[in-house]
Amino acid sequence: MWGRIFLNPKLLNRIHCVWTRRYLFTMQLKTKEFESLFTDGLNGLAEIFEKHRFELRIAGGAVRDLLSGQRPEDVDFATTATPEEMKRMFQSAGIRMISNKGEKHGTITARLHNENFEVTTLRVDVQTDGRHAEVEFTRDWQKDSERRDLTINSMFLGLDGTLYDYFQGYEDLKKRKVRFVGSAALRIQEDYLRILRYFRFYGRVASEPGQHDPDTLEAIRENGRGLAGISGERIWVELKKMLVGNHAAHLLELIHELGLAEYIGLPAEGNVEEMKQVYQRSEGSSPKPMTVLSALFRGSDDVEKLDLRLKISREEKTLGLFLVKQRRDLVKSLDEHDEIKPFTDFLIDSRETDAHSKVLELLKYQGEGKLLAELRRWSIPRFPVSGHDLRRLGITSGKEIGTALQELRDEWKKSRYQLSKEELLSTISRLLVIS
Structure with missing residues (x-):
């Protein structure tokens, strides 16, 4: 439906694959999407890292997109250089650095040729609490790969086109399979939001609903309570992305079956059958996330509870309340x-x-x-009569003006908004003569 990832068949003819030590799978990627990334900014960034003998690779989702024949919207980079080493490099090269907010987690943002580049030092998680992680920097690419959530997000791509894949992410992508890196339970316990990321990427990658690994679902069921400690804003970001992907109805039903709904602001006894029908009916029309989600709600109270938990926007809340109220009446x-x-x-x-x-x-x-x-x-036509027009006819009472305008508006609607000002005012004139 929306956002599906396809592996480009032509891509396979342009790939050289080998197995190396430590179960590392590598291959050479040369595609127009990959080559289009090499702007003056990226070439300049690469020269700096090469000069100082630090490795720089494309990381995570951008690699997944490139392997799927897509040009990524956002490109993140990983490096063996520490934040301090990066700052010294950029300062010596006269490169402007945008923000230091991500520095403690290893991320430096450099600006070259009017482009921003986020570069993050390889990391390992020293301690996690299910929401945040304390990290330690490393120069080991596999250790950084081990800490990532899903195999399809754990790959790196060298700037020469070499793919570095430690956990068969490329194979999973070809099979349209979504799998956690290593133990699903451990990955989830490091950050419980990964449960929703699993569902979101299932909607992007999997070709059919219901092809989940049973052990993965069991790990999600056993750890679902941890979602209660995740901020509503983070949950809503993932949930919205899931709702505009493929298999959204199946995934929402699964969220209820696994007992997760109450932890993320959804009604535990949501109207799943209604939601499935709405999802099917709206297929192809690109409904907003709230349009599909509101089918679960049995009343306005469910919208209020969702807002209380997820801190949705005013626009999203009013749309939910509108749909719950008008879906049967209008x-x-x-x-x-x-x-x-x-x-x-x-x-x-x-x-x-x-x-x-x-x-x-x-x-x-x-x-x-x-x-x-x-x-x-259809464009909303303008009602042609105003209170000023009625005053010129001698109607001065505010109450009478309001009543007359409503009567004229009703006549105008009956005419399919065709009656002119003169025709409408003649109606009032006749009423005045009779009076």
């Missing part, structure tokens, strides 16, 4: 020639600035693809 007209009228009338009467986008999400929720396309093309 439906298409029985008149097959004017099915969209209830939605356009709602927009005409609404005073909310984002009402149009909310109604579009409602139509995705309801699976009304035809009406969705029609409403996207």
Whole structure:
């Protein structure tokens, strides 16, 4: 559906693979996506590290994307140089460093040729509490690889195109398999958010739902309580990414089956069947994360509890409340020639600035693809009569003006917003004559 990773078949013809010591799998990658990374900035960065004889490699998700034939949006780098060594190198070369916020975790951000490059020293986790880790720097690439979450995220790519793969991540990627590095339980206990990262990457990589390793699911079930200690903001970031990926309905159902829902702000007795139907109905229309998620909610209280736990944005909260309230009440007209009228009338009467986008999400929720396309093309017309027009006719009471405007608005809606100002005012004139 969304965001699926495919391994480019043509890529396989441009790869040379070998096994080396320590169970390290290497190969040579030469693709246009890889070569496109070499801007003046990256070439300048590489020269600095080469001059000072420190290794510099592409790390993590960017390697996964390149192996899938995609140009990564973000590229992270890993190095054998410590933060202090990097700072000395950059200072001697006159390179500007952007921020020192990540320095204690080994990350230095350098700016070359109007590009920012995040470079992180190889690390090992000395102590973890399920949320944060105390790290120690190392020059051992395999030890850094061991501390990463999933095999497909644990690979490095040298700037000459050499892939360094210690845990068969490339093989897992080819098989579209999502697997923790080493022991699933240990990786999860180091950072419980990795449970949701597993689900998110399953949606990106796996070709079919339900192809999980039973031991992995058991490790998730046994350690799910640890999610209660993870901040709501971090959970929401992962959950949103999962909801716009493939197999989102399957993964949300699995979250409930494994007893995780209550720890991440979802209703323990959520309406899973409704959610699965909404996911299927909205397929292809790119619903917002909250549109799919709100199908789980049985009432506005569930939206409030989600907000309390995850600190969602005001826009996301109001969309959830809107969908829960209107999903049954605001439906298409029985008149097959004017099915969209209830939605356009709602927009005409609404005073909310984002009402149009909310109604579009409602139509995705309801699976009304035809009406969705029609409403996207529709522009809200301007009601042609104002209170000033009525005062010129002799209506001076504020209450009477309000009543008259509402009556005229109703007549205008009945005409499909076609009556002109003159036609509407003539209606008021007749009423005044009768009076």
